[in-house]
Amino acid sequence: MGCSNLLEQMIGAQDSKPESGDWNWERQPAAATLLAGWLEAAQAANPWLRDFAERLHAESGNRLADLVDLWSRPDTPDARLAIERAGYRPLEAAAGGHLFHHPRGMFPRVLLHPRAGVAVDLRVESCADFGSAHGLSAAIEGVPGAPLRRLAVYTAGGVAVRAARRRGSLAAVITGGPCEPTLTDQALVLESFRGRPRRFADEAAGFDELAERVDAAVARVGRDVACSLFFAAERDFWERRNAAARWQASRQAALGIGWANHDHHTYRSSRVHFHRLVALFEKLGFHCRERFSPGAAAGWGAQVMEQPVCGIVTFNDVDLSPAELRTDFAHTPLGERDTLATVGLWCGLHGESILQAGMHHLECTFDFGELREQMASGGIETMRPFTDFDHLKQAFTRGELWQVEEGRLNRLVDAGRISGAEAEAFRRDGAIGSHLENLERNEGFKGFNQRGVTEVIHATDPRRQPSSPA
Structure with missing residues (x-):
């Protein structure tokens, strides 16, 4: 079979x-x-x-x-x-x-x-x-x-x-014969994903380009192998932009496991492009799992997606109104809004996760308490846990601060989405970019803590980050 x-x-x-x-x-x-x-x-x-x-x-x-x-x-x-x-x-x-x-x-x-x-x-x-x-x-x-x-x-x-x-397989036994798809084709696809352009003056053009690139990869090596290679490249890009990730990656590399303990990959998207993000993942073999609706007051929602052959899960965040939480927002184009909640502001400051910014965080499975202690000993700060149940524990590392491009700040101010004072604070201090997430799952629990995630979303809003003295 x-x-x-x-x-x-x-x-x-x-x-x-x-x-x-x-x-x-x-x-x-x-x-x-x-x-x-x-x-x-x-x-x-x-x-x-x-x-x-x-x-x-x-x-x-x-x-x-x-x-x-x-x-x-x-x-x-x-x-x-x-x-x-x-x-x-x-x-x-x-x-x-x-x-x-x-x-x-x-x-x-x-x-x-x-x-x-x-x-x-x-x-x-x-x-x-x-x-x-x-x-x-x-x-x-x-x-x-x-x-x-x-x-x-x-x-x-x-x-x-x-x-x-x-690599894109659920096989339990190894069969003989030559590699199919060929190792050369796989290497070319991986190079294509690692070297793809991420900065676009028009982000819609970026989605067009990436969709064509994914189509070409699927045609060359098949959907599941393309998916596996795509997320290997995504983890590499995220790791290069996050010091806590590099610290932990070096320890796991010393043991030879790499990021084999990944639990889910989290992407942030603007409202306008959210349906296109979902469509890209569907090209790679994902299906929509639960819709994450943290409540009318939260200002955001998420679509969880899973690719069972590759064992990869994505958690895809977007600003939403209370009414939209009850719709199929993953496949319905969403219009722009005058104001930005946490997810929209992050995209405005840094760009789309799937393009310029990279993943917001990678969540991996650990012994939750042990990793917190080890990170503290290594000088890596973690935030207060936002989930602390027997079956599920979660906490972010302190957010990596990224410099914000002047053009992005000017566009946000001109559109009335941030104030001049907020722009000056981001210009001086940078803005929260990415995290590594420490997660422990027990008894096979596969879900998420909706209330806890809402609290940490608000806690990591760039507008709430501490400011340095002017």
Whole structure:
């Protein structure tokens, strides 16, 4: 079965219609308990895995469980009963066994196979980087550029540990043969995304150019591979503009995982171009998930989108009126307004996230409290948590201040959207640009805290940032 059929099964199994906006994500304690038991047993049997978990936590604030990509286990009646009771559902009969996923929670997939022994695949951005970081000399399975590559790490006590790098694929087993699409085509697409123009006098022309570039990439390497490469380039661009991101990226690179722990990518858009942002992501295989409506007084809303094959989620912010929160604002063109709320002002100061500005933030999974302590020790300031539940914890790093271009300030003043005094403060101090977000999810919870996000949106409004003395 191909990825397109797998995708249809995964979306259909979520038991919600994307257009309804009603995605009632709930905690999944049964699955969390089952997988925690598996991971504890695997660490007890395999000393390398246990040591890596300790290093991962101590050196980067990451949790081993958040990096597990796939469990491969013997297919027994007890195993099937256990995963079905935990909420897992079958996806397909794969060459290596039967594949299962959890449609209502954020959990690794499970492959039940007819062999003895357990394997745990750890998600990484590059098998070669992971091998280099850990002094591993084994050959990487799968040709360079293949949809799935694996590196054997260490086997002990009947538990095999492997590093796995996916690129636009849900495959559970590696097939032989030449790389398709070719490594050359993938490299050209990645170069196209990394080197694309981002500054446009007319942002509508920027959307036109990017739409053509995405179409060409999809035609060359396919939708899912193009999506994977696009967001690799997006993370690179965001990282170069954020000091906290570079600090954390260096620690994760030392462990060989890259940004494999990404949870979602957040984009800010002007009202006029929001439907075009959504359309761009739909070209890359995203479907609309829940509409995020924090309430009539908030002044903004968001469309959550997911690309299940690539495991990528975008959270897309836009200024909205109370009435518009009840509409399909993702696909309905929105007109300009005289006043700007937080999201619109950010775009006015810095440009569209998808163009000049880059992502507002990347949210990654961590041990929330541990990362805060490590960041404090490293001189990285984090803001007050805006979510602090047992199942969900969230906090931004202190916002990176970006200089604002004079032309943008003048246009905002001329349009009456900021005052002369505000323009002078932005000219002198800069304006809040981007963040890294520290997130911890437990019990597979897949949703968001609407009230908490509203509070941090207001807290990071550039008009509320502290001013330096004139």
